[in-house]
Amino acid sequence: MTTHDTRPPKPDATPEATPPATSAQKNEPTPNPRRHRPALLVLLLATAALYLWDLGASGYANQFYSAAAQAGSASWTAFFFGSSDAANSITVDKPPAALWPMALSVRLFGLSAWAILVPEALMGVATVGVLYAAVRRRFGAGAGLFAGALLALTPVAALMFRFNNPDALLCLLMVCAVYCVLRALEDARTKWLLLAGVCFGFAFLTKTLQAWLILPPLAVVYAVCAPTALRRRIVQLLLGGLAMVVSGGWWVAIVELWPAASRPYIGGSQHNSFLELTFGYNGLGRINGDEAGSVGGGPPGGGGRGGGGAWGDTGITRLFTSDMGGQISWLLPAAFLLLVAGLVVLRRARRTDAARAAFLVWGGALLMTFTTFSFMSGIFHQYYNVALAPYIAALVAMGATLLWQRRARTAAALLLAGTVAVTAGWAYVLLARSPQWMPWLRWTVVAVGAVAALGLLLSVRLGRRLAVVAAGLGIAAGLGGPVAYAANTVNTPHTGSIVTAGPEVRGAGGRHGGMIIIGGRGPGPGGKGGRNHGGTAGPPPGQGPGPGQGHGTRGGKDHNALGGLLNGQQVSAKAKAALKKNAADHTWAAAAIGSQNAASYQLATGLPVMPIGGFNGSDPSPTLERFKEYVRQGKIHYFIGGGMGGGFFGTKGGGSSASASTSSDITKWVEKAFKKVTIGNSTLYDLTRPVS
Incomplete structure (x- = not known):
C-alpha cells in the first residue's frame, strides 16, 4: 500500500498517460x-x-x-x-x-x-x-x-x-x-x-x-x-x-x-x-x-x-x-x-x-x-x-x-486564518445551543481561535515558529468542541433505535410519526445517564430496558406510545422463566407486535420470538390466517401484550390498509380467544389455552 509500482507503462497507454520523468509531475x-x-x-x-x-x-x-x-x-x-x-x-x-x-x-x-x-x-x-x-x-x-x-x-x-x-x-x-x-x-x-x-x-x-x-x-x-x-x-x-x-x-x-x-x-x-x-x-x-410501511403519517x-x-x-x-x-x-x-x-x-x-x-x-x-x-x-x-x-x-x-x-504567500495565510476563524465561530454557535453544558468552552474556543487566526496572518512576516504555534492553537480551537462532544458521547450509554451524540441541545427534536421526539436522559447502568430519542438508558446484558425506559417526557410531550417502536420492554425473571418452560415443544417461545418488543424477550431468553409486523408492526407478516394456523399447530406458546397495537403508526405513502391492520387484527383475535395473565411485569396470553 505504501510502495509505488515501478513497472513500465502498459503498451496501450497514451503519451499523456505516461508521466514525464520530472518527479513533481509523477503520480507517485x-x-x-x-x-x-x-x-x-x-x-x-x-x-x-x-x-x-x-x-x-x-x-x-x-x-x-x-x-x-x-x-x-x-x-x-x-x-x-x-x-x-x-x-x-x-x-x-x-x-x-x-x-x-x-x-x-x-x-x-x-x-x-x-x-x-x-x-x-x-x-x-x-x-x-x-x-x-x-x-x-x-x-x-x-x-x-x-x-x-x-x-x-x-x-x-x-x-x-x-x-x-x-x-x-x-x-x-x-x-x-x-x-x-x-x-x-x-x-x-x-x-x-x-x-x-x-x-x-x-x-x-x-x-x-x-x-x-x-x-x-x-x-x-x-x-x-x-x-x-x-x-x-x-x-x-x-x-x-x-x-x-x-x-x-x-x-x-x-x-x-x-x-x-x-x-x-x-x-x-x-x-x-x-x-x-x-x-x-x-x-x-x-x-x-x-x-x-414507514412510521409517521401525512403525505410527503x-x-x-x-x-x-x-x-x-x-x-x-x-x-x-x-x-x-x-x-x-x-x-x-x-x-x-x-x-x-x-x-x-x-x-x-x-x-x-x-x-x-x-x-x-x-x-x-x-x-x-x-x-x-x-x-x-x-x-x-x-x-x-x-x-x-x-x-x-x-x-x-x-x-x-x-x-x-504555501503559507508564505499572503493568499494562503489569509485562507488559513479565515478557515480557523470561521470554524471557531461556528463552534461557538454549536456550543451555545447547550448553554448549561461546559459554558466556559465556547468562550475559550472563540478566544483561542481568534489568537490562532491572527497568528497565522502575522506568520507571513514573523516566521515559522510563530506559524507553528498559531497552527497548534488553530487545531485546538477547531477540535475543542468535537473532542468535548465525543468525550460526552463515550461516557454516556446509548440504546434504542434513534440515538444522538453529545449533550442535550436546546431546541433539538426530530419529528417521528407526527410528534416531536426530543433526546432525553435517564438513569443508566452504573448510575450513568442513558441517551437516545426515547429517554431511555442502556440495559444490562440479557435484559430489556429498565423501568420507565421508553417513557421519557420532555417539553410537555408524552412519548409513551413510542416505547414499543424505539425500545423494547423490561423482561422480569418470572416472565423469562415462563417463556423458557416447555420451550422445546414450540417453534417460537412467544410472539409480540413489533421487532423491538420481540427482541427484548429473545435476548433475555435466547429463544426465538416472532416479531409480528416487523420493525414497525406494519408489515403483513404473518397474516391473521397464517398466525391462527401456527397457533393450531402449537408452534407459538405465548402472545406478549402491551405492544404498539399494530395500527398506531399505520402506513405512509401508499401502504395498504390491510398491511396496516394485520398486527392489529392478530391482537384483537388473541385478546378475544385467549385468557390474559400477568407474569412479573409482562402481559401474556397462553396460546395453548383458549378461553373456551
Whole structure:
C-alpha cells in the first residue's frame, strides 16, 4: 500500500498517460518514513481505546439488530437471510451484511454486549487506518494522521462506531472504496477498480442504495482524470460496475429465486420482495418520502417548512440545525472552504494530476452525500451523518496541508486564518445551543481561535515558529468542541433505535410519526445517564430496558406510545422463566407486535420470538390466517401484550390498509380467544389455552 509500482507503462497507454520523468509531475505516493509508523500506531491505539471505553454500558444498544445477531449465531439460515429470530419468521428491514460480523462474534464468544459491539469499534479503528492510508499517499503522513484523528473525534463517529446499526460497516466500506479509486487514479490499474466495485457491492448488502450515493462523482472523476486512454477508462469502469453487481447481486439473486414459502418474510416490504424493499422503503422512498410501511403519517412534504414532512425541514441548512449540527457540522464549513481552496491552488495541474483528483473524489463524495441528506424527504436520522465524517476529515486535512505548504504567500495565510476563524465561530454557535453544558468552552474556543487566526496572518512576516504555534492553537480551537462532544458521547450509554451524540441541545427534536421526539436522559447502568430519542438508558446484558425506559417526557410531550417502536420492554425473571418452560415443544417461545418488543424477550431468553409486523408492526407478516394456523399447530406458546397495537403508526405513502391492520387484527383475535395473565411485569396470553 505504501510502495509505488515501478513497472513500465502498459503498451496501450497514451503519451499523456505516461508521466514525464520530472518527479513533481509523477503520480507517485509520498514517502512513508518509518519514523511516522509509531505515530500511526498511537493513533490507532488511541482510537481503539476511545471506542472501546466502557463499551458494555450500552448493553445491547439497538436490540433490533442485536436480536438478529443472536438469531444468526443460532441458525445459519437466519445468518444468511438476516432473520430477526432463529425460527426465521421475518428478516430485518436491511440486507444482512452488517449482521454477519456480530453474529459470528456471538457464535464464537457467546451472547453479550461486548460480543455485539466490539466488532463495531474495530470497524471504526479500521476506517481510521484506511483513511490515513488514502490521504497519506498524496499529501504525506502528517496529513494522513490529521485526517484519521479528525474522523476518530467526530461526535457522530464516536457514537456509531460504538453502536450496532449498519452505518459502521457502511462507513468502512465507503472509505475502502474511495481508497481503491484513488489507487486506480495513480496508474490506471484495473484491479483497483475491481476492488472498489467489490466494496460497493458489499456496501449495498449493508444498507442498499445509500451505498451508491457517491458512485456518480467517483465514476466521473475516474473517467476524466485516470492516466490512460479514454477507451480503456470506459472499459475499466464497466468492469468495476460488473464487480459491484456480482459482489452485491449474488445474495439478492438467491433471495429472489428462493421459494417465498420456505424462507423468512422480507421485513420492511409490503409484498415479501427484497427488490421492493430496495427501491421503495430503503430506496426512492427515502428521497421522496413515499415509504409504504414507514412510521409517521401525512403525505410527503406535508409538514416541515422546507418540505420535510414527518422528518423535519429540508433544505441547504438542514445539517446545521439544532438536530444535526453538533453531530457532524463542526468542520463542515472548513471542508467546503478548503475544497475550493485546494481546487483553486491546483487549477493549472495536468488532467491526470492525482492530488487534484483526490480533491475531486473526496469533494464529490461530500457534495453528493450532503445534498442528498439535505433535501431527502423520507426517513432521516441524525446518526446517518456518520457517512459524511470521512469526507470532511480528508478534505480538511488535505486542504490545510496544501495551504500550510504555501503559507508564505499572503493568499494562503489569509485562507488559513479565515478557515480557523470561521470554524471557531461556528463552534461557538454549536456550543451555545447547550448553554448549561461546559459554558466556559465556547468562550475559550472563540478566544483561542481568534489568537490562532491572527497568528497565522502575522506568520507571513514573523516566521515559522510563530506559524507553528498559531497552527497548534488553530487545531485546538477547531477540535475543542468535537473532542468535548465525543468525550460526552463515550461516557454516556446509548440504546434504542434513534440515538444522538453529545449533550442535550436546546431546541433539538426530530419529528417521528407526527410528534416531536426530543433526546432525553435517564438513569443508566452504573448510575450513568442513558441517551437516545426515547429517554431511555442502556440495559444490562440479557435484559430489556429498565423501568420507565421508553417513557421519557420532555417539553410537555408524552412519548409513551413510542416505547414499543424505539425500545423494547423490561423482561422480569418470572416472565423469562415462563417463556423458557416447555420451550422445546414450540417453534417460537412467544410472539409480540413489533421487532423491538420481540427482541427484548429473545435476548433475555435466547429463544426465538416472532416479531409480528416487523420493525414497525406494519408489515403483513404473518397474516391473521397464517398466525391462527401456527397457533393450531402449537408452534407459538405465548402472545406478549402491551405492544404498539399494530395500527398506531399505520402506513405512509401508499401502504395498504390491510398491511396496516394485520398486527392489529392478530391482537384483537388473541385478546378475544385467549385468557390474559400477568407474569412479573409482562402481559401474556397462553396460546395453548383458549378461553373456551
